[in-house]
Amino acid sequence: MSTRIVVVGGGTAGARLAQRLPVTLLGEEPHAPYNRLLLADVLAGRYGPEVIALPAAREPARLGARAVRIDRAARTVECADGSLVPYDRLVLATGAAPVLPPLRGLRGAELPSGVHPFRTLDDCLALRGAVRPGVRAVVVGGGLLGVSAARALAAAGAEVVLTQQGERLMERQLDAEASALLHAHLTDLGVEVHTECRVSGLRQRDGAVTAVELADGFVLDAGIVVLACGVRPRVALARAAGLDVRTGVVVDDQLRTSDPHVHAIGDCAEHAGRVYGLAGPALEQADVLADLLLAESPAGATGGPVVSAPAAEPGAARRAPAPESGTAPQAPADPAGGARPLPRYTGTRALTRLTLGGARPLDLAAFGEATPLPGDDVVRLADATRGAYRKVVVRGDRLVGGVLLGDLGAVGTLARAWEGDEALPDAPLLHLLTHDGGSS
Incomplete structure (x- = not known):
């Protein structure tokens, strides 16, 4: 492909696109792209960081390259080191950032010693370095991420307390009966579970966390606090560039933003009013966009070599020919006559899976x-x-x-x-x- 494609973000979506196409991948983290779903296994000591690496990109990625500005008129991306990266097509795969709850004792992004988000490999390694047998760890948030973190900390030997503001664990995915079974399983692993329990603040001494305060006045001693309160799309770069942003960066069925030369995929993208925040949709969006860019390329139009997509996983997006649109890219000619329909993303039905370890x-x-x-x-x-x-x-x-x-x-x-x-x-x-x- 002669088109210069720049991808900002080396997470699940960006890495998948870089496996399919020759692109310039700007990865903010210093690590090669990795499987974020396996971070809990790294924390538990089941895997080393090298085991969760994703398949290599077709072109070497620029790691530790933080994009700070998009110049849409000049079609360049400026990085924190001052370098400019030109593009013909830009793909935003900036992912999502952990939500830091409004707790007493939290000031801005500066976290007290012992307080950890759980989103990146660096977060995971820092947390693993802090865990020792018998340390008291409080996990704030009883969703999918909080449950995974609690299980991993227990496996690493910590005394774990899991706090959930809602009535039950993983209430977005599970019904009451299933959640009760999950509650019992975590208890068997040694995790102390508190539901309908709102955390209001943190206590600290000499800059290090010592306890978690609950809204009812109860205090939980803590040497480690893990914030697993959800994530929100990282859209600051897109918003500063003047792109249409709501909850996420708004995209159409061809994953284009309000600028036809800029696409967005993965956790930062909002399609048909929905931000998925799951790996399955991120992979499907990357595959649809790869198919689209290949279809528009000279090789795709003339029957030249085309990179094949990996096998579809559960949660596959349904794809259909794109409707005619005044701003839609033109479909390449089909050798048999007519136009080859362009790929189209119409949403993903995502299935959530989780494995919790233990004796059973x-x-x-x-x-x-x-x-x-x-x-x-x-x-x-x-x-x-x-x-x-x-x-x-x-x-x-x-x-x-x-x-x-x-x-x-x-x-x-x-x-x-x-x-x-x-x-x-x-x-x-x-x-x-x-x-x-x-x-x-």
């Missing part, structure tokens, strides 16, 4: 709407002895959501039925929860 590891998966509406059909199978739970929600003849803990034998078939949004077979609904999802 626990696998969980959740997708779609786990809470039924009036008139929905619900099928549940529970085995309290084995700590297994399966539930699906059916609306009409469509599978709209599900939760599985323990045995995930049916998750593949269920995920395909949900992602495809196709009518379910005419069979008893209980068959959905068998190991083969009722396919035999």
Whole structure:
């Protein structure tokens, strides 16, 4: 490809695009791109940092290169070291930053010693260096990230307290029964879990954290505090450049921003009013954009060599020909006549999976709407002895959501039925929860 493509961000989305296309990748972190989903395993000591590295990019990345300004008129990206990187197409894959809650004792971005976010490999390594057997660690936030951090800290020998402001753990993904099983599993791992518990402040001595204060006046001693309160899209660079930004950087079905020469993918992108913040959609967006840029390239137009996409993963985006638009790029000619339809991103149905270790590891998966509406059909199978739970929600003849803990034998078939949004077979609904999802 002769088009100069610059990618800002070396996370999941940016790294995927750099595997597919020859691009200039500007990675703010000093590390080669890595799998962020495995940071908890690094913290637990199960993997070394080198094990979670992602496949290499087609071109060497510029690591430690922080983009500070976009000049859209000159089509250049300025880095913190003063260098200018020209582009024909710019891809923003700036990801998301951890949310720092408004707690007494937190002042700006300067964190007291012992207080850690849990988002990057540097965060993980700093936290791993601080953990020692018997240290008291308080995790603030009982969502997916907080649960993962609590499990990893317990595996590393810390005495862990997990605080969740909501009524149950992972309330965005799990229903009450599944969350109760997760609560019991963490307790078995030695984690002390507090729900409906709001953290209001931090106590410190000589610049180091000593305790966490709760809104009801209770105080939790702490040598380590992990802030796992969610993330928010990193959009400052895009906003300063004058691009359309709402919650994320607004993109269309071809992942273009309000500037047709600038795209956005991954955790920083907002498509059809939604910011996903998950790995599956980030990978799918990167693949759609790679296909689009290849289709527009001279090689793509003439049948030249095309980089093949990796195999699709669960949560695949549905792709369709783009509708005609006055600003849409022109489709290359098809040798058989007519125009080859351009790739189009129409959203991702993302499935959440998590494995929690321990003497009895626990696998969980959740997708779609786990809470039924009036008139929905619900099928549940529970085995309290084995700590297994399966539930699906059916609306009409469509599978709209599900939760599985323990045995995930049916998750593949269920995920395909949900992602495809196709009518379910005419069979008893209980068959959905068998190991083969009722396919035999």
